[in-house]
Amino acid sequence: MSVDLVALKQVVQAAYDEHHAAPGGENASYIPYLANVPSNLSALAVVTADGDIVTAGDSDYRFAIESISKVCTLALALDDIGPDAVQEKIGADPTGLPFNSVIALELHHDKPLSPLVNAGAMATVSVVEATSIDDRWRRILDMQSRLAGAQLELSDDVNQSEQTTNFHNRAIAWLLYSADAMYCDPMEACDVYTRQCSTLISTVQLATIGATLAAKGMNPITKVKALAAEHTRFVLAEMTMEGMYGRSGDWAYTVGLPAKSGVGGGILTVVPGVMGIAAFSPPLDETGNSVRGQLMAAAVAQALGYNLYSG
Numbered sequence: 001m002s003v004d005l006v007a008l009k010q011v012v013q014a015a016y017d018e019h020h021a022a023p024g025g026e027n028a029s030y031i032p033y034l035a036n037v038p039s040n041l042s043a044l045a046v047v048t049a050d051g052d053i054v055t056a057g058d059s060d061y062r063f064a065i066e067s068i069s070k071v072c073t074l075a076l077a078l079d080d081i082g083p084d085a086v087q088e089k090i091g092a093d094p095t096g097l098p099f100n101s102v103i104a105l106e107l108h109h110d111k112p113l114s115p116l117v118n119a120g121a122m123a124t125v126s127v128v129e130a131t132s133i134d135d136r137w138r139r140i141l142d143m144q145s146r147l148a149g150a151q152l153e154l155s156d157d158v159n160q161s162e163q164t165t166n167f168h169n170r171a172i173a174w175l176l177y178s179a180d181a182m183y184c185d186p187m188e189a190c191d192v193y194t195r196q197c198s199t200l201i202s203t204v205q206l207a208t209i210g211a212t213l214a215a216k217g218m219n220p221i222t223k224v225k226a227l228a229a230e231h232t233r234f235v236l237a238e239m240t241m242e243g244m245y246g247r248s249g250d251w252a253y254t255v256g257l258p259a260k261s262g263v264g265g266g267i268l269t270v271v272p273g274v275m276g277i278a279a280f281s282p283p284l285d286e287t288g289n290s291v292r293g294q295l296m297a298a299a300v301a302q303a304l305g306y307n308l309y310s311g
């Protein structure tokens with residue numbers, strides 16, 4: 001479906017103007033690096049499935065990808081072990097609990113339920129086919145870069161900040177291991193998961209990930225095939241179920257599109273077949289989703305009339 005670019009530019013600018021300085025929320029503080037990112041940064045970007053790019057605000061500013069990286073590793077795992085094994089080993093349901101919940105594991109007999117919570121994301125890292133920790137990391141970074149249409153890089157500052165404070169995730173990794181739900185060395189999975197959260201990405205690159213998922217795995221900017229066409233629907237279904245954590249149901253109810261947030265302040269939304277919409281601003285709500293990012297992305301979708309449930 002081709003998009004009216006003049007109308008799209010107006011919609012993106014209007015959504016940015018209305019919401020880029022909205023009040024409320026706070027930077028994530030449990031990762032020291034994130035607490036110090038300027039809270040007033042805001043950006044909005046759309047990349048269409050035809051490769052057109054529309055932006056507003058600080059759209060080239062590179063921020064920590066954080067949990068949005070879980071989408072990329074899920075895409076790789078789907079290609080490596082297939083959708084049935086992902087569903088069986090990790091799951092495709094919401095947990096109904098915070099993204100780093102240990103109780104969720106206890107309640108669900110040690111099955112993570114979703115590749116988009118921390119437990120499921122580390123299990124997803126562990127099923128990626130790899131010959132060494134470096135190979136595992138390289139394959140995940142390559143997938144992020146293919147989806148984003150740019151060579152993404154690890155931020156040593158973010159990685160250092162997370163590797164020295166990620167004790168809760170290490171505990172989750174060992175719990176999974178004790179339940180036979182971890183498929184490589186648990187500390188290797190936690191280390192690589194922490195690195196995948198520590199790459200930097202701009203809002204335009206994030207929207208390109210969305211556009212690639214919208215275009216059934218073909219990156220519309222680079223024309224490189226990032227993942228198998230038949231696997232994009234599984235990524236989008238997982239995003240719908242758990243991408244916005246405790247607000248995933250509210251997001252489906254009000255916006256009606258698959259989405260994924262990160263505690264770095266990024267939000268990615270996909271209109272299948274049409275476009276990726278990405279927004280960024282550091283202050284988060286209590287579930288870990290960017291306050292302004294949600295408002296900006298939702299405003300674009302609503303103004304253009306995109307909602308999977310309204311036809």
Ligand code: DON
Nearest residue numbers: 066067099197261262263288
């Ligand atoms: O593992 C963590 O807690 C972070 N590296 C990522 C969490 C995250 O982004 C949750 N998203 N809203």
